[in-house]
């Protein structure tokens with residue numbers, strides 16, 4: 001398995017709208033495995049293909065504590081949204097920044113699994129937030145887009161600082177919320 005490079009805001013490639021996956025084959029499953037390895041290594045709970053510069057509609061999640069709930073969503077569609085929930089979000093492509101975002105509390109999703117089989121699921125809580133966040137990535141949208149312009153400027157400054165700290169080999173700010 002290969003650890004992939006995660007694109008970081010404000011990289012314009014994160015604004016690409018991903019195209020549908022046309023074949024769930026061995027090459028796609030290899031990409032899925034690499035995405036899990038990349039996500040786990042970065043201590044994230046979700047990763048969209050867009051974030052590793054592959055512009056196909058594919059995302060992986062694992063919101064468990066011990067890597068015990070890996071889920072794959074190929075060509076995901078959110079068919080229904082219900083309720084509202086505001087929670088802290090972070091993003092592997094916006095390292096070191098966390099803020100509140102309003103999402104639907106529950107969603108109904110249809111997607112293909114890693115074998116190309118269609119499934120539907122009702123999701124809630126953190127997993128529902130995670131899938132909404134990742135589907136946004138596939139549409140070229142980032143969670144910081146929900147913030148005010150002023151806050152977004154702060155985000156860019158903070159990320160630059162975070163990058164400097166990492167370049168100097170110092171740890172950045174410890175996360176307050178899981179990065180998606």
Ligand code: ZN
Nearest residue numbers: 091092093180
């Ligand atoms: Zn993200």
